[in-house]
Amino acid sequence: MQVKILGSAAGGGFPQWNCACANCHALRGGQFTGKPRLQTQVAVSGDGRSWFLLGASPDLRLQIESVPELHPRAGNRCSPISGVVLGSADLDHVLGLLLLRELQPFHVWAAAPVIEILRGQNSMFAMLNRVDDQVRWNTIRAGEPFHLKSIAGSDSQICCRTIALSSRYPAYSGNRAGTRTNFEAVLGLVLPSPTGKTLGFFPQLPMLTPELKGLFATLDCLLLDGTFWSDDELIRLQGSGQRAHEMGHIPVGGEEGTLRQLAGLTKPRKMYIHINNTNPMLNEAGAEYRQVRDSGWELAEDGCQLSL
Ligand SMILES: [Zn+2]
Numbered sequence: 001m002q003v004k005i006l007g008s009a010a011g012g013g014f015p016q017w018n019c020a021c022a023n024c025h026a027l028r029g030g031q032f033t034g035k036p037r038l039q040t041q042v043a044v045s046g047d048g049r050s051w052f053l054l055g056a057s058p059d060l061r062l063q064i065e066s067v068p069e070l071h072p073r074a075g076n077r078c079s080p081i082s083g084v085v086l087g088s089a090d091l092d093h094v095l096g097l098l099l100l101r102e103l104q105p106f107h108v109w110a111a112a113p114v115i116e117i118l119r120g121q122n123s124m125f126a127m128l129n130r131v132d133d134q135v136r137w138n139t140i141r142a143g144e145p146f147h148l149k150s151i152a153g154s155d156s157q158i159c160c161r162t163i164a165l166s167s168r169y170p171a172y173s174g175n176r177a178g179t180r181t182n183f184e185a186v187l188g189l190v191l192p193s194p195t196g197k198t199l200g201f202f203p204q205l206p207m208l209t210p211e212l213k214g215l216f217a218t219l220d221c222l223l224l225d226g227t228f229w230s231d232d233e234l235i236r237l238q239g240s241g242q243r244a245h246e247m248g249h250i251p252v253g254g255e256e257g258t259l260r261q262l263a264g265l266t267k268p269r270k271m272y273i274h275i276n277n278t279n280p281m282l283n284e285a286g287a288e289y290r291q292v293r294d295s296g297w298e299l300a301e302d303g304c305q306l307s308l
Pocket of ligand 1: 016023278
């Protein structure tokens, strides 16, 4: 299985258009030891021909153009992108779907409440079904594996499993967490490759249970929520706002951070992804970056490729 990381930032990217935090300011001024990042996007393929997107980032058009494997190959309208797996209805995870509206047939796999939010509550997504032969929506259930297939039916040999992580739906959907009891608002994705190796994609980690720790220990590569370094990161910056855990993210640093909680995790290649522009570990000259690297973790970078 080929894995391409096309974006590694949280919503807003790095730098973020309206942000002059220390990181964004230094990056714009050419004074930053670190890399700019597009919003988180991963693509996987079992055969190198048919590709599947994990989420659909608002930067998707640029991300597709940056990778020749994702370009159309014949003279007519066509795309090697066969489908999109949605782990949530978060805007930075679904807005890219609207950039795929040019009457192209492809699959979307998502939990029923996520499909309902997109198709039932947001009329713009009807652009994906203007004609009969366009997007095919497939309902997935947490824990039930499904095969990634092309629209013509050929199997990619990649079987995707989903892990229910949260009942908290995005703010734009009316904060319906209270009315929805299932935990399919945020799904982690586990993808075993045809060779038996396994990728875990958890760009949003609201909780870390013993079961999840056990699952992570079996993976060959883990792409994990690196949104915030500290729980009060945005509050310290802005003077107000939400804590990381209130936004559904366990921070990287600190006593309760994933770096410490997953210190015993040895098997997988461990990479932080979905990194917010305010996160001090983006600064490769800083102590936080050094702590991450000394702990055996990497920061996912745009353009990074893995083979599993
Ligand atoms: Zn910033």
